[in-house]
Amino acid sequence: MKVLLTTLSAKYVHTTLALRYLKTYVENEFEDVFIEEYTINNNMDYILGEIYKKKYDIVCFSCYIWNIEKTLILCKNLKKVNPNLIIALGGPEVSFDPERVMSQNPSVDYVMFGEGEETFKEFLEKQNKGEVFKHVAGIAYKEDGKIYVNEERPLIGNLDSIPSPYDDDLSEYENKIIYYESSRGCPYNCSYCLSSTIRGVRFFSMDRVKRDLGIFLKNRVRQVKFVDRTFNANKKHSLHIMKFLKENDNGHTNFHFEITADLIDEETMEFLKDVREGLFQFEIGVQSTNDATIKEIDRNVNFEKLSKVVKRVSEFKNTHLHLDLIAGLPFETYDIFKKSFDDVYNLRPEQLQLGFLKLLKGSSIRVNEEKHGYVYKDEAPYEILKNDYMSYEDILKLKDLEEMVEIYYNSGGLRHSVEYIVKNFYTSPFKLYEDLAQYWQENGLFHVSHNKQKIYKILLDFYNEKIKEKADLFEDLLKFDYMSQHKGSLPNFFKRITIDNMNVRIHDFLHDEENIRKYLSQYENVLAKNILKKIEIVNFNYDILLFINKGYDKDIEESITTILFDYDKKTKVFHKSIYYKIQL
Known part of the structure; x- marks a missing residue:
């Protein structure tokens, strides 16, 4: 029995944690289980042909809002070219109403809903023995032309009973993001989120988590993205993990967490002060700063406390902060959203993600869609078109x-x-x-x-x-922004500011050992022509660094200034270069 676990990811760099859990959970009993990942950007005929040529007996698709339509097309065409193929679906996009999914898509033979490891194992056991699925919890199936939906499967009590999907060989993840979880579930009940349909939070043991993180650190992977719905829901758990990562930091790997900022206490704040620049990245879901909206969506966030935390972490200049807003929430008009935007923008996070409400199947906001006059797309991802507050x-x-x-x-x-x-x-x-x-x-x-x-x-x-x-001042500042981000010559729409014997002055500057020690110590004993491959030296009409440091005071006087941009900085988390005001 040859089985394929597959999905269509949104991007090539993404990997699917769910498929790897399923494979490792059954691999001791079923050897011929394979994982193949494609993307929604792959040619559909290519995917169809690749799956067909490998002659699988069972193909299982992991389904999400970004891939469901293409997945169902693949299922239909796979069934046409191989009518004996068994097709099963799983994932959040088919778990809410499996009977409807199967009735509208005759090519689908099974839907596995809810937590999948034990269901998938029992599914394979029944298939292998040719037994009926009447008592398999967490599965919908067909029998004699009718669709049956069995009872939900209880959640796994001991998460450590699920084998880790990661071993010492991580070569398949080169140039990809590794997804990881140290817990399942969410303590909150946000009405727009499917996590609210599963009560309680369960944790993997710290020994298990440390073992897995040790593998990632040893392999120097680029980024590990935790998918814990609220990573710091349990302070002892989250702080223990972050301390382990700091103590074992390899100087390269970045760890991304979704956190609730107003849960960060003073002990955690003191710890965060001294972590390596780029070790952590926090995503913080603000969603709205309107009290009536926050209450209506059952979200418990203290924006005043959140703001204080964000400002303090920002001062450390070592952790990227991504703050999220959602447009289209209840009671939030265009003008009220404008205030939410300004409130969050004024915290100056590294990224401000502006998303649009999606009325996900099974979410309480969709169940009660008429209450706020929601009109949304019938097709995934079910994004809002309008409601009683926004046209x-x-x-x-x-x-x-x-x-x-x-x-x-x-x-x-x-x-x-x-x-x-x-x-x-x-x-x-x-x-x-x-x-x-x-x-x-x-x-x-x-x-x-x-x-x-x-x-x-x-x-x-x-x-x-x-x-x-003061258009000339703004042009200077824009030129500085450009040069601080991009190695190479100035675009021709910027004015060039020349000084006498510029090339000779640069040559003399780079041959002065004191200058090299002061500004470019990593280039000691390097030929000037090779240093020039890593730097740019540009003249400005104003002392731009002083202008920035003094808070953009536009009363600054003209003063021709030379800035050296060094693009060889080893840690480029907040800046693509480092720069110095120099004298030529």
């Missing part, structure tokens, strides 16, 4: 604004230029991104793709047309 026109405006945030804020490449505009010319950050979106619409910029240089040029044009004040 579709409002949603479209926020879609454009979201793209502006991605380009001008989350990219990190224009941070100083945008901060200068916000501080000096806007009382509301939201209004700036709203104006940028309108400018893009008016100039047809949403309809074509733009390279990185063009993004800077568009912001320069926007400033010169809409703001104008």
Whole structure:
């Protein structure tokens, strides 16, 4: 019996933890179980052909909102070319209403719902023996043309009974993200989230977790993304893990956690002060700062405390912070969302993720959709179109604004230029991104793709047309942003500032041993021509570093300044270069 576990991931770098759990759970009894992962960007005929050619007896798909439509098309066509093939589905997108999934998709023979390890094992045992599925908990099946949905399977009490999906050989994860969990379940009951359908939190033992993390550290993987719904729900558990990672840090691997910021206490804060830059990355779900909204979605977040935590962690300058907002929640009008946006933006996280409400199957917000007049797409991912508080026109405006945030804020490449505009010319950050979106619409910029240089040029044009004040200072700042992010010559839309004998001065600077020791110590005994491959030296009309350090005071006087950009910094978490004001 040859079995395939497969899925269509959103991106190549993603890996599916669920499939690996299933395989390791049954591999002692069933040897011919294989994992193949594709992406939603792969050609569908290619996937169909690859699966068909390997002559599987059973194909099991892991189904999510991003892949369900293509998965069902694959199931239909696989059944056409191999009518004897057994097709089973699992995952959150088919677990809520398996009977409907099977009745609408005759090619699907089984749906496994809920926690899958024990169900999958029993499924294979029954298939191997040719027995009926009447008493297999957590499965829907067909018999004599009818669909039967069995009772739910109880959750696994001892998570350590599930074998680890990771061994010492991690070669298959090269250039990919490793997904990991130290717990299952969530202590919260947010109405838009499927985690609220499973009560309680269960933890893997610390010995088990340390063993797995030790493998990741030994192999120097790029990133480990914890999928614990609230990683710091249990402080003792989360702090123990983070301390272990700090003590065994390999100087390379990054660990991403979804946390609740207002649960971070003083002990944890003191610990976080001294971790390596880039060791941790926190994703914090704010979703809204409107009290009525927070109450309606059953979310327990103290934004005042959250703000204090975020500000303090930001001061450490060692941990990336990603804060999330959701547009389309109950009671949140366009103007109220604007306030939520400004509240979160003013915390200056490294990334502000603006998402749109998805009415997931089984979530309480979808069960009660009429209460707030929700209209949403019938197709996955079931994204909001409008509700009683936001029109579709409002949603479209926020879609454009979201793209502006991605380009001008989350990219990190224009941070100083945008901060200068916000501080000096806007009382509301939201209004700036709203104006940028309108400018893009008016100039047809949403309809074509733009390279990185063009993004800077568009912001320069926007400033010169809409703001104008001290345009030469803004251009200098924008030029600094560009050079701090990109090795190479200046784009031609920036003005060049030349000084006499520039090349000779640079040559003399790089041959001065004191300069090398002071600014570029890693290049001692390196030829000047080779150092130039790693740096850029650029002149500015203003002392830009002083301007930034003094909070973008636009009364600064002109003063030609030379800045050296070094792009060989080993840890490039917050900056793509380090830079110094120098004298040539």
